[in-house]
Amino acid sequence: MSNKISPSPSGTLRAILERGEFVVAPGVFEMLGAKIADRMDFPALYMTGYGVSTSHLGQPDAGIAGFTDMQGRARTIAHGVSKPLIADADTGFGGLINIRHTVRGYEEAGVQAIQLEDQESPKKCGHTPNRRVVALPDAVRRIEVAVDSRRSRDFLIVARTDARTGLGLDEAIKRGKAFAKAGADIIFVESPESEDEFQRIGQELAGCGAWLIANMVPTGRSPEISAARLKELGFALAIWPGVLMQSACAAMENALAYLAANGTTAGSPVPSYDMKKLHELVGFEDVWAFEKRWAQ
Structure with missing residues (x-):
């Protein structure tokens, strides 16, 4: 039997990164936004834990969402889009054996990269105060277990530190x-709290044998830096986890305010899909084609 590792399929996240393509991944957390993002020119998508916790449970990103919540949503998104999915898994939802279970569960769900953090449990959003990290040996052991637990080299391990x-x-x-x-x-x-800090990260982690990812959260703790500049600084990926949450919340609030004030949506300045476009987005054309062929 040959021990040669088979090359990654050309559409995997690993293959995209190995080709040197910079990955801009918008944050998704439910299927309408995921379907829209999947149709656009993004190499990959990012499932945000903040978005899942708030949209699915109505709770803040403070370690309240568990494995079942997150893995179930990851499975739904991964199977409903064509792009590689990077998915937040917080601290792995428990001890080392939980991390093994989480890695295998996310991989089985169709995720292509899992994000694991070095925070104490329960974790908090990375752009909120009072975050604490575990000791470095414990954090390293989490990553070692994650790497050992995956079944394919095309399932990537994203190791996040909140120590800054x-x-x-x-x-x-x-x-x-x-x-x-x-x-x-x-x-x-x-x-990181300045562009200079991003630059230093890029310089000091260059040659470490791993790709670097940046988290762009406008109005958060870090400055927003363009993808082109991040690539110059040595990064290979960047996520915008809040892009849909922030814009969708503003649009929903404005649409509802107009309806409350006017008793109608006619004339609302808030952009919206008509029903034809919404039907097409969610897949009714397939339903109608099925019914045309099979319905009596």
Whole structure:
């Protein structure tokens, strides 16, 4: 039997990164936004834990959503889109054996990259205060278990550190290097606080053997930097987890305010789909084709 590793399919996230294509991944958390994003010119999509927790449970991103909530939503999205899906898995939802279960569950669900954090449990959103991280050896062991648990090299491990806010950038970079040594495919230093910090991350983690990902959260702790500039700084991927949440909430609030004030949606300045376009987005054309062929 040959021990040669088969090449990655050309459409996998690994293959995209190995070709040197910069990945801009918008945050998705439900199927309408995921379907719209899937039709656009993005190499991959990112399932945001913040979005899943708030949309599915109506709760803040504070470790309340569990494995079943997140893996179930990841499965729905992964099977409903054509693009590779990167998915947030918080701290792995428990101890080391839970991390193994989470990695295998996300991989089985069709996710192509899983994001695991070094925060204490329950975790918090990376752009909120009072986050605490576990000791470095414990954080490294999480990544080692995740790498050992996956079944395919095309299932990528994203190792995130939240050490910058509480322990400083030096510690965050140290952890990034340790995570890469432990086998992580992608290193995620959360919430740098200036472009200079992003530049330093790119310089000091260059050559670590892993790709670098940046988290763009406008009005969060980090400045928003363009994809072109991030690529210059040494990053290979960037996520915009709030792009749909922020714009959708504003649009919903404005649409409802107009209806409440006017008793009608006629004349509303808020852009909206007509029913024909909505039917097409959600897949009614397939239903109608099925009924035409099979309905008596």
